[in-house]
Amino acid sequence: MIEKIEDVIKIEVSKFRFSANIYLIDDTLIDTGFPRTAGKLLNYLKNKKVSKIVNTHGHIDHIGGNSVIQKYFRCKIYLYPIERKYTTLERIIFGAPEEFSSENVPEKIKTEKHSFNVLYTPGHSKDHITLFENKERLAFSGDLVLHGEAREVSNEVEIYRAIDSLKKLKSLKPEKIFPGHGDVFYGYEVLDEKINYLENLGEKIIKLHEEGKNIKEIVKIIFGGERFPYIFIKNYFSAENLVRSYLIVKVLNR
Numbered sequence: 001m002i003e004k005i006e007d008v009i010k011i012e013v014s015k016f017r018f019s020a021n022i023y024l025i026d027d028t029l030i031d032t033g034f035p036r037t038a039g040k041l042l043n044y045l046k047n048k049k050v051s052k053i054v055n056t057h058g059h060i061d062h063i064g065g066n067s068v069i070q071k072y073f074r075c076k077i078y079l080y081p082i083e084r085k086y087t088t089l090e091r092i093i094f095g096a097p098e099e100f101s102s103e104n105v106p107e108k109i110k111t112e113k114h115s116f117n118v119l120y121t122p123g124h125s126k127d128h129i130t131l132f133e134n135k136e137r138l139a140f141s142g143d144l145v146l147h148g149e150a151r152e153v154s155n156e157v158e159i160y161r162a163i164d165s166l167k168k169l170k171s172l173k174p175e176k177i178f179p180g181h182g183d184v185f186y187g188y189e190v191l192d193e194k195i196n197y198l199e200n201l202g203e204k205i206i207k208l209h210e211e212g213k214n215i216k217e218i219v220k221i222i223f224g225g226e227r228f229p230y231i232f233i234k235n236y237f238s239a240e241n242l243v244r245s246y247l248i249v250k251v252l253n254r
């Protein structure tokens with residue numbers, strides 16, 4: 001599904017129940033979807049100009065088309081470098097990504113008509129960046145701002161860093177937030193909603209923990225227990241991960 005929002009072309013690709021957003025602004029591609037949707041993406045881009053790719057982070061659903069697009073356009077790929085290994089589960093769900101060559105993302109990304117500051121916004125993952133343009137207050141926010149209320153999360157999530165990153169983005173008052181999944185957010189009120197939800201949830205979790213409840217019990221009290229199918233992939237993706245992420249730092253701080 002292709003949508004044009006002023007200078008931004010939003011390309012939504014989907015596979016099974018999953019969908020991901022790719023954005024083309026001038027000659028710059030932001031994220032590349034799944035390995036299994038790379039061919040479709042390339043077909044769409046063939047008569048366009050792509051001189052670079054920027055990845056908001058290294059999850060498979062954001063870098064999956066890197067290799068195919070790089071081979072065709074011989075373009076550079078910028079990302080925040082960390083060592084990353086994909087789990088078998090990720091490879092099964094999203095497809096196995098092919099090799100590509102990348103460089104550390106610089107502090108600024110310039111396209112033909114726009115100039116973006118690269119903000120380090122960890123929390124969802126350690127390598128998460130957001131591209132922000134001051135002039136039109138555009139933010140390409142990857143998985144920093146997701147639709148719906150956080151419940152099941154990956155074991156990579158560091159919730160306090162995520163909240164800080166949301167606050168950092170809010171302080172810049174973005175007018176359009178282009179997320180890695182789902183519809184564009186207009187205005188930054190959504191950031192207040194996310195921050196409030198996550199902070200209130202944290203207060204509840206810490207209170208229950210101080211009353212002596214363990215992680216499993218807290219999941220049961222707050223969410224009514226682990227949902228299907230997360231019960232089977234608890235270590236990778238679950239509500240327990242979310243609860244644990246609130247407790248890890250608190251315990252370390254003591």
Ligand SMILES: [Zn+2]
Pocket residue numbers: 057059124143
């Ligand atoms: Zn992600």
